[in-house]
Amino acid sequence: MIKPISILLKSKSLVTVFLSFAITLVHGQSLPSFELSSEWKEKIESMVSDQKKTHVKKKKKLLIFSLHTGYQHWTIPHTEAVMQMIAQNSGAFEVTPSKDYTVFNKKNISKYDVIVLNNTNSHGDRRDLFWDIFNKDSTLSQQQKIKKAKRLEDNLIQFVRKGKGLTLLHGAIVMQNNSIEFSDMTGGSFDYHPPQQKLHVKLVDPKHPLVSSFDPNGFIHYDEPYFFKNAYYRYNFRPLLYVELDKIKMNRERPKDKIKYISWIKRYGRGRVFYSSPSHNAQSFENRKFLQFLLNGLLYTAGLIDCDDSPL
Numbered sequence: 547m548i549k550p551i552s553i554l555l556k557s558k559s560l561v562t563v564f565l566s567f568a569i570t571l572v573h574g575q576s577l578p579s580f581e582l583s584s585e586w587k588e589k590i591e592s593m594v595s596d597q598k599k600t601h602v603k604k605k606k607k608l609l610i611f612s613l614h615t616g617y618q619h620w621t622i623p624h625t626e627a628v629m630q631m632i633a634q635n636s637g638a639f640e641v642t643p644s645k646d647y648t649v650f651n652k653k654n655i656s657k658y659d660v661i662v663l664n665n666t667n668s669h670g671d672r673r674d675l676f677w678d679i680f681n682k683d684s685t686l687s688q689q690q691k692i693k694k695a696k697r698l699e700d701n702l703i704q705f706v707r708k709g710k711g712l713t714l715l716h717g718a719i720v721m722q723n724n725s726i727e728f729s730d731m732t733g734g735s736f737d738y739h740p741p742q743q744k745l746h747v748k749l750v751d752p753k754h755p756l757v758s759s760f761d762p763n764g765f766i767h768y769d770e771p772y773f774f775k776n777a778y779y780r781y782n783f784r785p786l787l788y789v790e791l792d793k794i795k796m797n798r799e800r801p802k803d804k805i806k807y808i809s810w811i812k813r814y815g816r817g818r819v820f821y822s823s824p825s826h827n828a829q830s831f832e833n834r835k836f837l838q839f840l841l842n843g844l845l846y847t848a849g850l851i852d853c854d855d856s857p858l
């Protein structure tokens with residue numbers, strides 16, 4: 547017997563609803579992606595324009611680097627646009643956006659004062675963005691690929707160690723994820739993340755100037771709560787934001803820590819580093835307080851905000 551079309555459609559609809567519900571249970575609550583549009587940029591710009599200007603004698607040269615070889619975050623163009631707006635509106639920066647890896651050549655990188663790494667995820671088990679780039683060159687031997695990749699990584703590390711600034715946003719911490727030197731510089735390496743979900747992000751010290759834009763009780767945020775390894779467990783940084791682990795929905799065994807830091811600042815040599823795991827979603831930029839937080843972090847790495855950056 548052939549079922550009426552209406553019954554078949556109804557059955558398919560029920561299956562779709564069930565599958566959507568099952569996926570939500572497994573993967574958590576995700577926010578919808580959307581294309582970067584002029585309307586959205588105008589919305590963000592209207593909020594950024596209210597931010598206080600920073601008066602400097604000479605503008606800092608800022609590089610926003612947005613190349614990825616691994617996971618492609620849909621927020622990459624949004625994050626680049628937002629950071630460019632924030633930096634330019636502040637009056638403190640001359641901005642150069644780029645996806646050209648040659649900016650990390652010794653001669654080129656020396657032109658800049660601060661680098662923003664925008665979701666620069668690397669690929670596969672090796673987790674080395676520079677190696678990923680040279681691995682595509684069939685004219686190079688394996689040894690040459692490794693040597694060239696290491697040289698660019700060393701240039702970045704020396705850039706910070708000698709007194710420049712580095713801001714890493716969300717997936718940027720994965721860029722050189724198996725490099726202990728990179729982990730030492732940034733404050734940790736990516737381990738894994740539970741499903742995307744609603745989080746209550748709390749402030750480590752509500753009186754710290756970099757988090758002054760937030761309510762003392764923190765804020766509600768939808769994101770992937772990143773967990774870290776390697777240098778993270780030395781806690782050689784000044785934590786800014788954290789989440790409580792007993793409130794996190796897990797898809798594997800729950801860690802023994804009670805909290806996870808998701809943003810921090812630190813010194814590395816004579817340089818400064820700011821890391822913000824928030825955010826995987828461009829909707830986060832629609833929060834004025836979060837936009838101010840990103841500006842504060844950027845100004846810190848440029849040496850334009852002095853604050854306590856000693857480890858707890």
